[in-house]
Amino acid sequence: MDGDWATLHELLLPAMSAGGGRPGKAAEAALREAIRSRHLTADTRLPSSRDLAGQLGLARGTVTAMYEQLVAEGYLLSKRGSGTRVARLDQGDTPAAAPPPADEHWSYNLRPGLPALAAFPRAEWLAAEREALADTPDSALGYPDPAGQPVLRAELAAYLGRVRALPTTAGELVITSGAAEALSLLAKDLCTRGLLRIAVENPSHRGQADLLLRQGLQPVGVPVDEHGIVVSALSTSDCQAVVVSSAHQFPLGVALHPDRRRELLAWARQTGGLVIEDDYDAEHRYDRPALGALRALAPDRVAYIGSVSKVLAPALRIGWLIPPAKLRARIVENKHLHDLGCAPLPQSALARLIRSGGYDRHLRRTRRLYRQRRDALLEALATQLPRWRPIGIAAGLHVVIRLPAGTDDLALQAELATRGINAPALSLYTHSPGRAPFPGLVLGYAALPPERLRAAVAQMAAVG
Known part of the structure; x- marks a missing residue:
């Protein structure tokens, strides 16, 4: 056995011993990784399936299947008369490592x-996902309801009524891929109706303004003071829609004063305008009670946006939108055309987490x-x-x-x-x-x- 074959032998045997009763699969994974990491270099000739099977104590058919799989994936080359060799991979024989997240270089x-990502309730989420998968019938694995899983919409409706004093129903909610998609769907609807200017709080999240700009809207900054958005300035802005974080303004942290809340809703009624309520962190209150949602006061004028990003983790990409009733059909149609609906299994898992009390x-x-x-x-x-x-x-x-x-x-x-x-x-x-x-x-x-x-x-x- 030459040096490369000895290396192969040394790489595969320990992996097989740790393979948990599946030595063939463990050997396949170890061989794949040896090629990716260049422990086996390009053009290295491998033993015949018969020889390797004898060395590893595997059935010849198992080794043949392993070779065939890695040939199919592009890691090996097999030609009649010249045996099996390690393929030459792109980018210097090994796939490029994924770049580290941008946040990692900060001390x-x-x-x-x-949120505290390390605090994510992994065990409870995993249990909820397992239950969701076990309870999901085969028929539910097709294309989902673009408005979202009815079970999640029902749980969220009850939750929002209890926690945010927001009366709503499952039939009013639309499940989205985070709050960003909810805002995108509303922006698309505004553009379709020819409303091209939208007011945003100044200061506020730059990412939101960039999203609106990409959707074809022109963000117009309206000042915020110690009482929240200055509605008198909004009234002179020539905008017919506004995005507000009324319960806890981002980033200044002020709550919209009751007088301003009344002024804002009066502006919406008088102008036919739309208030987009970004309730991004409603659950995190320490020294004061949470304010009720604006939508509860004017459901025909306020579109409500929320998500699990600040409670659980942004990576789940689960948000929700409650648009005014007259907009909902168009919103659901655009959601369907955009992505055919959000993945149903995570929705079902979240519904179970809420119902079981795990979310609370x-x-x-x-x-x-x-x-x-x-x-x-x-x-x-x-x-x-x-x-x-x-x-x-x-x-x-x-x-x-x-x-x-x-x-x-x-x-x-x-x-x-x-x-x-x-x-x-x-x-x-x-x-x-x-x-x-x-x-x-x-x-x-x-x-x-x-x-x-x-x-x-x-x-x-x-x-x-």
């Missing part, structure tokens, strides 16, 4: 918008966790950076830091980045007219444990 990533248990756990992390951040700031004033601290997964007057928040963001700290400047969240109400930083705290938050503030204090 302290304080980007807002992420997870919320109770993470509320305690986030309160501890918020408090650790605030205590560290008060001790080490007393001139930095946190605002919007009563709810959510982030705080805004009001910096001393005259501070260039973009320059500070850049300086912090040199120390491995991702701390976005408030100026990045502004729209037309492009000016932040004050210099600030927008700091997410949910994804970092208390000791990491304290260490991040210590590093900030060295700069600030």
